Amino acid sequence: MSLILVLEQILNGLQFGVMLFLMAAGLTLVFGVMGLINLAHGALYMVGAFAAAIVASWTGSFVLALAASLMAAATAGALMEILVIRKLYDRDHLDQVLATFALILVFSEGTRWVFGSFPLFLDVPPYLSGPVTLPGGIEYPLYRLAIIAIGLVIALGLFWLISRTRIGVQIRAGEADREMIAALGVDISRLYTLVFALGAALAGLAGALVGAIQSVQVGMGEPVLILAFVVIVIGGIGSIKGALVGALLVGLTDRLGSIFLPQIFALVMEPSSATTAGASVASMLIYILMALILLLRPSGLYGRSA
Amino acid sequence: MKSISTLALATAVSSLALTAAADTKIGMITTLSGGGAGLGVDVRDGFMLALEQAGRDDVEVVIEDDQRKPESAVQIADRMIQSEKVDIMTGIIWSNLAMAVVPAATAQGVFYLSPNAGPSALAGARCHPNYFNVAWQNDNLHEAAGAYANDAALKNSYILAPNYPAGKDALTGYKRMYSGELAGETYTKLGQTDYAAEIAQIRASGADSVYFFLPGGMGISFLKQYADSGVDLPVVGPAFSFDQGILQAVGGAALGIKNTSQWNKDLDNTANTAFVAAFQQKYERLPSLYASQGYDTANLILSALDKADVSDADAFRDALREADFASVRGDFAFGQNQHPVQNIYVREVIQEGDVFTNKIIATGLENHADAYAADCKM
Numbered sequence: 213m214s215l216i217l218v219l220e221q222i223l224n225g226l227q228f229g230v231m232l233f234l235m236a237a238g239l240t241l242v243f244g245v246m247g248l249i250n251l252a253h254g255a256l257y258m259v260g261a262f263a264a265a266i267v268a269s270w271t272g273s274f275v276l277a278l279a280a281s282l283m284a285a286a287t288a289g290a291l292m293e294i295l296v297i298r299k300l301y302d303r304d305h306l307d308q309v310l311a312t313f314a315l316i317l318v319f320s321e322g323t324r325w326v327f328g329s330f331p332l333f334l335d336v337p338p339y340l341s342g343p344v345t346l347p348g349g350i351e352y353p354l355y356r357l358a359i360i361a362i363g364l365v366i367a368l369g370l371f372w373l374i375s376r377t378r379i380g381v382q383i384r385a386g387e388a389d390r391e392m393i394a395a396l397g398v399d400i401s402r403l404y405t406l407v408f409a410l411g412a413a414l415a416g417l418a419g420a421l422v423g424a425i426q427s428v429q430v431g432m433g434e435p436v437l438i439l440a441f442v443v444i445v446i447g448g449i450g451s452i453k454g455a456l457v458g459a460l461l462v463g464l465t466d467r468l469g470s471i472f473l474p475q476i477f478a479l480v481m482e483p484s485s486a487t488t489a490g491a492s493v494a495s496m497l498i499y500i501l502m503a504l505i506l507l508l509r510p511s512g513l514y515g516r517s518a
Numbered sequence: 519m520k521s522i523s524t525l526a527l528a529t530a531v532s533s534l535a536l537t538a539a540a541d542t543k544i545g546m547i548t549t550l551s552g553g554g555a556g557l558g559v560d561v562r563d564g565f566m567l568a569l570e571q572a573g574r575d576d577v578e579v580v581i582e583d584d585q586r587k588p589e590s591a592v593q594i595a596d597r598m599i600q601s602e603k604v605d606i607m608t609g610i611i612w613s614n615l616a617m618a619v620v621p622a623a624t625a626q627g628v629f630y631l632s633p634n635a636g637p638s639a640l641a642g643a644r645c646h647p648n649y650f651n652v653a654w655q656n657d658n659l660h661e662a663a664g665a666y667a668n669d670a671a672l673k674n675s676y677i678l679a680p681n682y683p684a685g686k687d688a689l690t691g692y693k694r695m696y697s698g699e700l701a702g703e704t705y706t707k708l709g710q711t712d713y714a715a716e717i718a719q720i721r722a723s724g725a726d727s728v729y730f731f732l733p734g735g736m737g738i739s740f741l742k743q744y745a746d747s748g749v750d751l752p753v754v755g756p757a758f759s760f761d762q763g764i765l766q767a768v769g770g771a772a773l774g775i776k777n778t779s780q781w782n783k784d785l786d787n788t789a790n791t792a793f794v795a796a797f798q799q800k801y802e803r804l805p806s807l808y809a810s811q812g813y814d815t816a817n818l819i820l821s822a823l824d825k826a827d828v829s830d831a832d833a834f835r836d837a838l839r840e841a842d843f844a845s846v847r848g849d850f851a852f853g854q855n856q857h858p859v860q861n862i863y864v865r866e867v868i869q870e871g872d873v874f875t876n877k878i879i880a881t882g883l884e885n886h887a888d889a890y891a892a893d894c895k896m
Contacts, residue, residue, distance in 0.1 A: 217722040224714040329555035331767040343748030353746045426711040427738035431552040470715045491681050491705040
């Protein structure tokens, strides 16, 4: 086990973490501001990836593909909010879960109907492909570094938006007291649509960024959605800062656990069962992390106590 | 989600209709949605193409989607056996689903013909007279890959597969034939999409080659990330990571990679040439090995139905064992545990115009049977 491997895994963990942050940010805003559990957030991730794959195949431009993913997911999100979600704010969480689960099915089967069951092609652009050598002799894919950079820039942008702008003030006020800001003359339904579209756009961007190194296919959003929920529970529901810290924690735990646990198990077990047992425990690791954090801080790291 | 296809309409009324035997009902449970849908769609399309070509009016197929979930596969199987009263079942792609469905189905007297999954548990001590595997025992393609690695003088492989029954069979199969050292062995999560951690370990391991079994979308993700990582060790895999359905999504990253398969579109026999042409004409895409397996499964059933009625279980079973049909693989025979004894070929990923596909470059293993047959007492 070399230091280089450890550093490379830390970078992988960061990259995975910022990806999760893009997903979790929208989810936590929507839950914090509107009190809505949106299971269909993963569908928006898929919409972003498909839009990017199609625009990339038409135009050959990765930048345009990313722009398309933002636009398509924001539009889909706004439409989803206006047509369906808006009727759910006053209902209890079970109704919201049922309705947004139905939306998952509608989006998945709709996408399959249009694009078929076979994965689409979306590749890393030539100027971001291949590895770069970092100080210390670490070879690392340039594209993953770019994802880390994009994710961190967006995180900074979100903090600025929430803490320094008028929209941010309204969002924070909406989290604190919905009736009061409506009474103060803020157009609450416009604010909700805006927040929802913003969250959707981030999910779509995440889908497009990840789609270039994974496969763009129907159902790609659901596994990520589960992890995004873990992230917001760890970080504290409604907190952007919590989402960032939670996402990085989950990313690092998952990546470091998946290589070090089998090796730790190998110290006490025979190699073949150590790889299997290590892999199994590694896949549970983030849920164990979540349970531990909830035990110590029931409302998450940065959540307001209920 | 349920589609019933009756072939009665396809054939013109003929004298046969007057003497038609009792209908045979086939239940197909396969993966038609979610990440593994491409595989199930290919098996279904190959299967239905064979039935359509036969133009029979006495075979009815009920198709349902298992969404790659063992619990839904079990529910559908119960319903098909108990209320739909199917005679024959087929279609399951994934070994963990097959393990959940097949033993219960065969115990209830239904015939199960696997067009894909071939878990080791069902090939050995738990083999069953009503269970036939038309594709391969899970280990087979990996065994051929291990043998190829020896021929290619690879001495220090890093091997990885998902943590589920077929993944374990895969690495067991590779290690059975491969005589070099192992630089590392990793089980990934089933459905995992990011392989950065594994690729970093491969880089650090000092391996001279990589062997991986990652079917469907998992393979697409791995290959794209591997190509982008700058690790340029030679890669070997089974056909599942290089099938026709995923090659277009992988693109140039797969070119030149050697992989092992019991079938390829350039296998030179009449049945295969006709199958590839008919499949392309009907579905406007090239068939994958999954499609060929679905096609062979349907033709095997039809050949047995020509000889015996499915209600006469012993006669029908004997007819299946004879495997008297024109397989797209050329010669096809069952071993004593009702799994195929067949050639396994080494293929290379090539580009034909805009299309990425495979061509056969050598025969890896000839008339290869699986390692578990001896444990099967039937």
